Amino acid sequence: MDEAALIKDTLSGDLEAFNRLVLAYQDMAYNLAYRMLGSHAQAQDATQNAFLAAYRSLPGFRGGSFKGWLLRIVTNQCYDEMRRRQRRPTTPLEPLSHEDDEEIESPAWMKDEHSEDPEDALIQKDIESAVQHCLEALPKDFRTVVVMVDLEGLDYEEVSSAVRIPLGTIKSRLVRARLKLRDCLQGFGELFSSRLRHDTEERA
Amino acid sequence: MNEHLTLKQWEQVSAALDGKLNPKERGRMDSALQSDPGMKKAMDELAAFRAFLRSIPQHKAPRSFTLKTGQVKPFRSRNLIPIFRMVSVAASVLMAALFTIEFLPGLFAPRLAAAPASSDRITMESMAIAAPTSEPLILWNGVTSAPQVYRTGGGWGVGGGAGGGDGNLESMAIAPPLTGTLYPGAISEQPVTKEEALPAEGAEEGSPALESTPELIPADGGQTVESASEADAPFAPVANPIIGIRPTQEWGQAIQGAAAEQPLRQAPAAPAFPWLRFAEIGLGALALAAALIAILSRHQH
Secondary structure (H helix, E strand, C coil): CCHHHHHHHHHCCCHHHHHHHHHHHHHHHHHHHHHHHCCHHHHHHHHHHHHHHHHHHHHHCCCCCHHHHHHHHHHHHHHHHHHHHHHCCCCCCCCCCHHHHHHHCCHHHHCCCCCCCHHHHHHHHHHHHHHHHHHHHCCHHHHHHHHHHHHCCCCHHHHHHHHCCCHHHHHHHHHHHHHHHHHHHHCCCHHHHHHHHHHHHHHC | CCCCCCHHHHHHHHHHHCCCCCHHHHHHHHHHHHHCHHHHHHHHHHHHHHHHHHHCCCCCCCCCCCCCCCCCCCCCCCCHHHHHHHHHHHHHHHHHHHHHHHHCCCCCHHHHCHHHHHHHHHHHHHHHHHCCCCCCCCCCCCCCCCCCEEECCCCEEECCCCCCCCCCCCCCCCCCCCCEEECCCCCCCCCCCHHHHCCCCCCCCCCCCCCCCCCCECHHHCEEECCCCCCCCCCCCCCCCCCCCCCHHHCCCCEHHHHHHCCCCCCCCCCCCCHHHHHHHHHHHHHHHHHHHHHHHHHHC
8 A cells, every 4th residue: 555645645535535545554553542542432532533634734744654743643642632521531321231332342363263262362352451441551652652552553663653752751651561461461360371371382 | 589689780681672772782781681680581581571561462453543524625636735835935025126116216317307407407308508697696886888807917808807907997898798687777877987896995706795685686687698798998888787796885785596506406206106105005905915825725624
């Protein structure tokens, strides 16, 4: 996909060219937003706002990594949402229905490609919840870096471009985030240990 | 967490895991891993944890986040913005050039002041040409018909004012005759004696005594006369005025006509190109409008 050509077409008035970029990056953007905010509904809002903001800011894009530039916008939207939550904490009027949970947390992505055991799926779900819980316990600066590097698979340079911090700071924040996350997950005891053993054996 | 490692060491381990060490640091890390079991264990633990995190499946977008036409306005072509920018710059440059033409002194002033200056020259030239026929500024007091050459003790002089020498007036030569207008009063009714023609003793040469309030003599009161050819009638009643000492009656009197005809320095004419001002204002407005349109268009997009 030629991003430069799509951006140029967008600036010439072709909205569909920008939508092609949206389709290419929406999974990554949504996943980042969810890991940062911990809520699917808020992650959707943040993702949609991020793409709207990216479209309006596109004339100001001066080249370089479009991915890093887009992730910066998504991160800023998440930070804005966090500040809004701190100023005006909200409580849902009605508890989320289990039906909604099932729709959002589609069994399709929960499915372990190596095993169709329902027990594994449940473990996977528990691990997901534990990881999200420990991520939300991290300071937001550490959380951003570890999500981008270890969960999104970005390079140090891409993270530096997205968050606008030097490489040395990224190294420092990343190691602290990893260690804190690891300490937090060890509190889940056997759940984490067994998964860790499973992964170690697979790699071996 | 392996407690015997410092945070700095953990940072090195983490960076080594991600391949972010320079060759020198990588060499130090390799030797540490070989020599320090604790370091090796820390590396293994962190590698496992990193793998665990990267194995967690990503959340797919629950819906499409593509933009609709109603949500945003498609960009219009920005080709006009550079054009407006160029127009603004060109108009500014032209306006600056016009200001330079108008206000730069000396370079273009003669062109603008050409009409009045040339008219001055014409007037002066016409005066010079008409000098033989127009009224001279200073009138020979004389009633002589020809310019007189005076021989003084030291040399020859033409015209009046010879205060030195023996005072004898002799008509020695005939200078080229001059014509001029006689002013009333310049010619005395009676022949003027030599003593009367000569300035009083002690008077400064060529400096008639001025009265306190000079009396104007109308320019048209005189009459043009031709010079007489009599060289031997130095004090003839009808004098041919030559430039020299004015008649004694007119000493101190200003001659009206000559001064009136000599044009004074004229006030500078009104600007010959009023359209210059309109052009400057128009270009300034155009530059400002084009710049504003370019800025607003850029902001809109």
